Amino acid sequence: MDTQVPLIETRKLKKYFKTGKGMLHAVDDIDMQIQKGSTLGVVGESGCGKSTLGRVVLGLINATGGEIYYKGKDTVKYSSREQKSLRKEMQIIFQDPYASLNPRMSVSEIIAEPIRVNHILHGKKEIDQRVKELMETVGIARRLAYAYPHELDGGRRQRVGIARALSVNPEFIVCDEPVSALDVSIQAQILNLMMDFQDDLGLTYMFITHDLSVVKHISDEIMVMYLGQCVERAPSRELFENPRHPYTEALLKAVPIPSLKNRGKPREILKGEVVSPIDPAPGCRFAPRCRYATEQCKAPLEFREVSDRHFVACRLTES
Amino acid sequence: MEDNKKTLLEIEDLDVIYQTDLETVHAVNGISFSMKQGETLGLVGETGAGKSTTALSILRLLAENTGKIRKGKILFNGENILDMNKLELQCLRGEKISMIFQDPMTSLNPVLTVGKQIAEVLELHNQKHLSAHQIEERVDEMLRLVGISSERKHDYPHQFSGGMKQRVVIAIALACQPQLLIADEPTTALDVTIQAQVIDMMEKLKSQLNTSMILITHDLGIVAEICDNVAIMYAGEIIERGTVYDIFENEDHHPYTEGLFGSIPRLDDETDRLKPIKGLMPDPTRLPEGCKFSPRCPKCMEICKKEQPPACRKGTHEICCHLYRKNDEK
Numbered sequence: 325m326d327t328q329v330p331l332i333e334t335r336k337l338k339k340y341f342k343t344g345k346g347m348l349h350a351v352d353d354i355d356m357q358i359q360k361g362s363t364l365g366v367v368g369e370s371g372c373g374k375s376t377l378g379r380v381v382l383g384l385i386n387a388t389g390g391e392i393y394y395k396g397k398d399t400v401k402y403s404s405r406e407q408k409s410l411r412k413e414m415q416i417i418f419q420d421p422y423a424s425l426n427p428r429m430s431v432s433e434i435i436a437e438p439i440r441v442n443h444i445l446h447g448k449k450e451i452d453q454r455v456k457e458l459m460e461t462v463g464i465a466r467r468l469a470y471a472y473p474h475e476l477d478g479g480r481r482q483r484v485g486i487a488r489a490l491s492v493n494p495e496f497i498v499c500d501e502p503v504s505a506l507d508v509s510i511q512a513q514i515l516n517l518m519m520d521f522q523d524d525l526g527l528t529y530m531f532i533t534h535d536l537s538v539v540k541h542i543s544d545e546i547m548v549m550y551l552g553q554c555v556e557r558a559p560s561r562e563l564f565e566n567p568r569h570p571y572t573e574a575l576l577k578a579v580p581i582p583s584l585k586n587r588g589k590p591r592e593i594l595k596g597e598v599v600s601p602i603d604p605a606p607g608c609r610f611a612p613r614c615r616y617a618t619e620q621c622k623a624p625l626e627f628r629e630v631s632d633r634h635f636v637a638c639r640l641t642e643s
Numbered sequence: 644m645e646d647n648k649k650t651l652l653e654i655e656d657l658d659v660i661y662q663t664d665l666e667t668v669h670a671v672n673g674i675s676f677s678m679k680q681g682e683t684l685g686l687v688g689e690t691g692a693g694k695s696t697t698a699l700s701i702l703r704l705l706a707e708n709t710g711k712i713r714k715g716k717i718l719f720n721g722e723n724i725l726d727m728n729k730l731e732l733q734c735l736r737g738e739k740i741s742m743i744f745q746d747p748m749t750s751l752n753p754v755l756t757v758g759k760q761i762a763e764v765l766e767l768h769n770q771k772h773l774s775a776h777q778i779e780e781r782v783d784e785m786l787r788l789v790g791i792s793s794e795r796k797h798d799y800p801h802q803f804s805g806g807m808k809q810r811v812v813i814a815i816a817l818a819c820q821p822q823l824l825i826a827d828e829p830t831t832a833l834d835v836t837i838q839a840q841v842i843d844m845m846e847k848l849k850s851q852l853n854t855s856m857i858l859i860t861h862d863l864g865i866v867a868e869i870c871d872n873v874a875i876m877y878a879g880e881i882i883e884r885g886t887v888y889d890i891f892e893n894e895d896h897h898p899y900t901e902g903l904f905g906s907i908p909r910l911d912d913e914t915d916r917l918k919p920i921k922g923l924m925p926d927p928t929r930l931p932e933g934c935k936f937s938p939r940c941p942k943c944m945e946i947c948k949k950e951q952p953p954a955c956r957k958g959t960h961e962i963c964c965h966l967y968r969k970n971d972e973k
Contacts, residue, residue, distance in 0.1 A: 365719070369834035370805075477923060478690075507689040508861060512906035512919030517917070534834065541908035564910065578839040580864025581911050582904070584891045587867060592842055594836040597804055 329396045330357035331496060331528050332381065337390035339373075339380050346603040350376040352552040355627070358545075360495070363529040365524065365543030365560070367575070371598055373552040374532045375419075378498040381530065382414050383407050394496075412442050417491035419501035421481030425473040432469040435459065435487045438541070462517065479510035480614050486517065489543040496528045503538060515542060536579050540564055545633075549570050551601050551609040554627070558634040568636040571610045583631060608639065616640055651822060651855050652701070653677040659696050659705065659714035659879075666928040670696040672879040672935075673723065674713070678872070680822070683849065683856045685870035685887075687863065687903075691924050693879040694859045698825045701857075702742060703732055719823070734928050738768040741816040747808035747827040751800040757811045758782050758796025764818045785814040789844060806837035813845065816835050820852050827859045842869060865892055875900050878935035885960035898940045934965065942966060 338349040339499050344472060350373040358364045366374045381392055392399050399410060418424035426435055435455045438444075459466060460596040473481055482502060489497055499518070503511040519542065521527055531541050537587045539546055540560055547557045548571065556569040567573045574594040596613040607622040608614070612620070620639055627637045659671035671693040678684050686694045699705050701717055703724060709899040717724040719740065727735065744750045749854035752760055761782045767775065800808055809829065816824060829845070830838040846869055847892065849856055858870060866873055867887060872885040875897070883890070883897040890900070903917035922939040926932055931938055937947040946965050955967040 369836065408701070470932060479923065507924075508906045509689060509902060509920040510923070512894075512908075512917035513921075515908070516917055536835070537908040537910050540910060541914070574836060578835040579910055580839075580842075580862060580868050582863035582867050582891070582907060582909065582912060584867055584887060591839065591843065593839050595840075597806060597837065601720075 330393075331360040331395060332356075332530070333359040334381065335391045335393075335395040337377070337380060337392060338388045339376055339385060339484035340388045343602060345562040349552045349604055350601065350604050351380060352604075354554055356547060356554070356557070358528055358530060360528055361522070361526045363531050363542055365539035365546040366530060366532045366549060367534065367539050367546060369598060371551075371601065372549040373601070374549050375500050377549070378416065378500050378530060378532050382416055382498055383410060384416070390601075408493060412444070412492045413494050414496045414498070415492065415494040416498045416500060417482075417485050417489050417502045420505055421478055421485055422473075422505070424485055425481060427473055430470045430472055431459070431464065431476070431484055434473075434484055434492060435491055438488060439490045444492055454491070458491055461490070461521075462478060462487045463513075478506050479513065482506060482514055483517070486514075486521075490521070490525075492529070493525075496530070498530045498532065500532045501534070502531075504533065504535065506533075511538075518542070536575060548575070551604065553609060553637065554635075555610065555638070556634075556636045562631075562634050566634075568630055568634070568641055569610075569638045570614050570616055570640070606635070648679040648681065650677055651680045651682075651720065653718040654697075654701075655716040655717070655718070657697070657700060657717065658713040659693075659700055660713055661706075661709045662709050662711055663709055668927045669930055669952075670710075670879055670927060671923060672930070674876075674879070674881050676874055676881060676884065678855060678857070680855055681853055682872060683858060683870045685866040685873040686702075686857055686859045686876060687861065687866060687873060688876035689861060689924060691878075691927060692876040694876055695827055696879075697876075698742065698827055698857065698859055701825065702736055702740060703727070704736075704742075719937070723936055729952075735765050737816075737821070738770075738819045739821050740825065741819070741821045742821045742825040743827065743829045744814050746832050747812050750812055750834070751808060753800055756797050756799055757803070757812075758786075760811070760814050761785055761796070761818055761851050764815055764899055765962050768819050772812065781818070785818050788817075788848065789814045790840075804837075806833050806841060809841055810844070813841070813848070817848060817852065817854070821854060822959065824849070824854050824856045825859070826856060829858075830860070830865070831862075863903065875903070876929065878930060880935060880963065882936065882964070883960075883962045889958075889960035893960055895957070895960075895967060897936075897964050898966070902939075934963075 334354055334356050336353060337354045341348040341350055354377060356364065366377065370373045380387050387400055432455050436451050439451055439454060445454055464480060464483050477589055503514050506514060522529065531539065531542055543560045546560050546563045547554050550571050556572045567576055577592060578594065593611060599612055606624050608625055611617040611621040625637045627635055628641065630636050630641050655675050657671055657674050658673050661668040661670055669785045688694050700712055712725060762778050765778045784794055786793045786796055791807060791810055814940055830841050833841060842865060860866060870887055872886055873890045874881045879897050885898050902920035906920060908917060920939055925935055933949045934947040934952050939942045944965060952963045954961050954963050
C-alpha cells in the first residue's frame with residue numbers, strides 16, 4: 325500500500341479567510357492521503373473547516389498555502405486550463421439537494437450539462453443515451469427525465485446530484501454531507517447506492533459529514549477535524565475502538581445510541597463551545613474545553629504516529 | 644404503580660387534514676394516545692408522518708385557512724382543547740403547554756434582547772401578580788437554570804451560538820412551569836456535543852419541575868436515552884407503541900419499525916450493508932387502501948391491501964399489523 329502513489333495528497337494545506345476581525349483559519353496545515361478506491365471520512369462539528377477543505381482540494385477555492393497532489397502532480401500550480409481539465413476527474417456532491425440543482429433545468433438537462441460542457445460526448449443521441457443510462461444506474465424512473473427539481477423529493481434530488489457527478493466518469497468525488505438532509509430510510513438507500521458505485525467503478529471518496537455513525541459505516545480511514553486542524557487520523561475501526569484524542573473520545577460519547585444499554589447511566593458531557601477560529605493562539609485549539617488540559621498544551625503541537633497509520637495531535641500521547 | 648399518576652393528556656381519534664383548492668392532504672388519520680404526568684413520550688417518524696401536525700393540533704396552532712381538525716378530542720386535564728375559545732387558548736399556550744421548535748435561529752425575535760423575550764411570557768401569564776422587579780429576578784433564575792450567565796440577558800439573539808439560542812428558547816418555554824412541554828426536534832439543528840449538553844439539561848429540568856414532555860424526533864438514539872414511552876408514526880397513523888423496553892427489546896415489531904432500525908448505521912455494531920426500506924412515503928393526498936405501509940412492506944399479504952390492520956395488544960405493546968392478529972385472538 326505504502327509504495328503506491330496516493331490519488332490525492334495534501335501537504336501543509338492552508339486556507340485563511342480575511343475578515344474584519346482578523347484572519348480566519350478555516351483550514352490549517354492539513355496533511356492527508358487518500359488511496360485510490362478508498363474512502364476518507366472527514367468528521368467534525370459545524371465550523372471546523374471540513375467543507376472548506378473539500379472545496380480547496382477540488383480547486384473550487386484557492387489555497388492560501390500548501391500543496392495538493394493529484395496522482396503525484398501538484399495541482400495548486402496548475403494553469404486555469406489545466407484546472408478545468410481536472411473537473412472531469414474530480415466531482416462534488418453537495419449537502420442540500422434543494423439548493424444545488426438549477427430550478428430552471430429539467431432532470432435530463434441537469435445530468436447532460438457536464439457531459440456537454442466537458443465535451444465528453446458529442447451529438448444529441450449519444451448524450452441522451454448516456455443520460456438514460458445514468459438515470460437508470462442511480463434509480464430515477466425514466467418518466468422523470470423532463471421533470472424539474474421542485475417536482476422531486478429530497479431522496480430523488482440527491483440521486484440526480486449523484487448522477488450529475490458521475491456523468492463525467494470521475495475518479496474522485498467529494499461528498500459534502502450528501503445524506504444529512506434526508507430521512508433515515510432514504511439515507512440508507514443513498515448510502516448503499518454510493519457504496520455500490522465505489523465497488524463497481526473503483527471510485528475514491530472524500531466523505532464529509534458530522535454524523536459519526538454514517539462515517540463509520542462508509543469510511544476506510546477517518547480524519548477528525550477541530551477548528552481547522554486535524555486532531556486525529558486513523559483507520560476506521562481503529563479510531564472507534566481506540567480513540568486517542570480527548571476530542572474524538574468526547575465526540576464518540578456524545579452520539580446517542582439506539583439501544584437501552586446505556587440508559588440511565590450518567591454521561592460525561594463535553595463542556596463549553598467551539599471558540600473563534602479567528603487568529604487562534606498556537607498550541608492545542610481544543611485545550612479550553614479539554615479536561616486533561618495543562619499549561620503545556622499551549623506549546624505548539626506535533627502530529628505524531630502512535631501506532632500503525634494512527635496519527636494524533638495531543639500532548640497526552642507524548643511520552 | 645404508574646396508574647396512580649394522573650392522566651394529563653388524552654387524544655382520541657384525532658383526524659387532521661390540510662385543505663387547499665387543489666387537493667386534500669390527510670396529515671393525521673385517527674390517532675389516539677394518552678400520557679400521564681411526568682411522562683416523556685417519544686413521537687417518532689420520518690418527514691410527513693404527521694408528528695408536527697399532531698403537536699400543532701394540541702396547541703391549536705394549525706394554519707387557519709388550510710389546516711382543519713375534522714374530528715376527535717384532545718383532552719388536557721379532562722378539558723377538550725378543541726372546544727376552547729380564543730381567551731382560554733391564550734391561557735393554555737405558554738402557561739400550561741409550551742412548545743420548543745426545531746430551529747432556534749428562527750424562533751426568537753431578532754429585535755428584542757433575550758431577557759425581554761423571557762420576561763414577555765412572564766408578563767403575559769402573570770397570575771401570581773409578580774412585580775417588575777420579581778419578574779427580572781425570575782428571568783435571571785431561568786437563564787441560570789439553562790446555563791447562561793444572567794449578565795447576558797441584555798444581548799440579542801444573533802450574539803448567541805445555536806446551542807445557546809436553543810437554551811434561551813427552552814428558558815422561555817419553561818418560564819411559567821408548564822405541565823406539558825412539546826419539543827419538536829429540539830436538537831436536530833445542533834452539533835452532537837451541543838446536542839448532548841441540551842438533552843442532558845432538558846432531562847434535569849424536566850425532573851426538577853415535574854413536567855411531562857412530548858419529544859418529536861427521528862433519532863432513535865435520543866429516544867432510547869430519555870423517553871419512557873414511544874409511539875411510531877407512519878402516514879398519519881400510530882403504527883406501533885409501547886414502553887421503550889417494548890420498542891427496543893421485544894422481538895415483535897411492525898415491519899416499518901424493523902425497517903427504521905435496519906436503516907440506521909450504528910456505532911455499536913458492524914454492518915456491511917444497511918437494509919433500507921424500499922420506496923418512498925405515500926403521497927398524503929392519495930393514501931393507499933388498507934395498511935398504509937403495505938406498498939413498501941416486505942411482508943405484505945393480500946389482506947393488507949384491503950383491510951385496515953387492527954391494533955394488536957400484548958401488555959403495554961401495541962402493533963397495528965395483520966401479521967400479529969392471530970396472537971391477539973382469544
